[in-house]
Amino acid sequence: xxxxxxxxxxxxxxxxxxxxxxxxxxxxxxxxxxxxxxxxxxxxxxxxxxxxxxxxxxxxxxxxxxxxxxxxxxxxxxxxxxxxxxxxxxxxxxxxxxxxxxxxxxxxxxxxxxxxxxxxxxxxxxxxxxxxxxxxxxxxxxxxxxxxxxxxxxxxxxxxxxxxxxxxxxxxxxxxxxxxxxxxxxxxxxxxxxxxxxxxxxxxxxxxxxxxxxxxxxxxxxxxxxxxxxxxxxxxxxxxxxxxxxxxxxxxxxxxxxxxxxxxxxxxxxxxx
Ligand code: G3P
Ligand code: CA
Numbered sequence: 001x002x003x004x005x006x007x008x009x010x011x012x013x014x015x016x017x018x019x020x021x022x023x024x025x026x027x028x029x030x031x032x033x034x035x036x037x038x039x040x041x042x043x044x045x046x047x048x049x050x051x052x053x054x055x056x057x058x059x060x061x062x063x064x065x066x067x068x069x070x071x072x073x074x075x076x077x078x079x080x081x082x083x084x085x086x087x088x089x090x091x092x093x094x095x096x097x098x099x100x101x102x103x104x105x106x107x108x109x110x111x112x113x114x115x116x117x118x119x120x121x122x123x124x125x126x127x128x129x130x131x132x133x134x135x136x137x138x139x140x141x142x143x144x145x146x147x148x149x150x151x152x153x154x155x156x157x158x159x160x161x162x163x164x165x166x167x168x169x170x171x172x173x174x175x176x177x178x179x180x181x182x183x184x185x186x187x188x189x190x191x192x193x194x195x196x197x198x199x200x201x202x203x204x205x206x207x208x209x210x211x212x213x214x215x216x217x218x219x220x221x222x223x224x225x226x227x228x229x230x231x232x233x234x235x236x237x238x239x240x241x242x243x244x245x246x247x248x249x250x251x252x253x254x255x256x257x258x259x260x261x262x263x264x265x266x267x268x269x270x271x272x273x
Contacts, residue, residue, distance in 0.1 A: 041065035047266035050115035
């Protein structure tokens with residue numbers, strides 16, 4: 001009886017060991033516990049609306065985004081405004097550098113007609129307007145564009161977020177990232193409670209990863225350089241991974257299976273499949 005019992009136990013142990021040894025990819029997807037990365041609407045829902053406009057943010061929320069990704073610059077009178085390019089020509093009827101215009105002058109511009117005439121009333125949003133209008137509904141992922149061109153922009157952002165957080169209940173739903181590691185380090189010193197990340201589009205060595213991990217909560221690689229190996233290296237350093245900009249449903253699915261922490265896309269509805 002004891003021998004029989006032992007044989008059963010050993011058989012079960014062997015079967016379990018074989019089962020555990022199989023790689024995750026051997027399993028049908030339906031058996032893998034569903035992983036839901038954070039859905040981040042790139043410049044809102046810029047696949048459907050003029051990027052970085054209130055219309056684009058509303059659409060992203062409607063389509064189920066958890067976070068809005070928002071690019072920021074400083075106007076001539078040092079107001080934080082939401083826009084992607086440092087120049088106005090591509091997405092507004094203005095000309096030249098955004099930095100040469102006051103916030104009031106920027107507000108005069110049409111930021112929607114370049115996309116479609118039905119968006120002719122869209123304006124360049126102020127960061128404050130985005131926070132006030134959407135900050136209680138969804139998370140906001142703020143990207144500092146070219147911060148070295150705007151000395152003091154980190155302080156300005158800390159001041160703005162400080163004001164917003166005072167009258168907000170959603171304290172944990174703001175994150176900040178940039179390609180500029182030094183800028184993120186500075187911002188982290190000013191507001192250690194807000195999670196920061198560093199964007200990368202090229203390979204990174206372990207020394208750099210270690211340096212970034214000292215202040216950053218996430219490291220966000222361009223999708224074309226993200227492999228399982230890189231993901232594991234980033235996570236080993238204690239950081240999360242948000243990849244960008246993924247506009248293909250199959251790739252979104254693949255990154256979901258890889259269990260990345262967040263995916264940035266122009267099409268927040270592509271996550272549903
Ligand atoms: O969120 C990452 C991505 O937005 C960085 O590139 O040029 O679209 O701002 P870009
Ligand atoms: Ca961006």
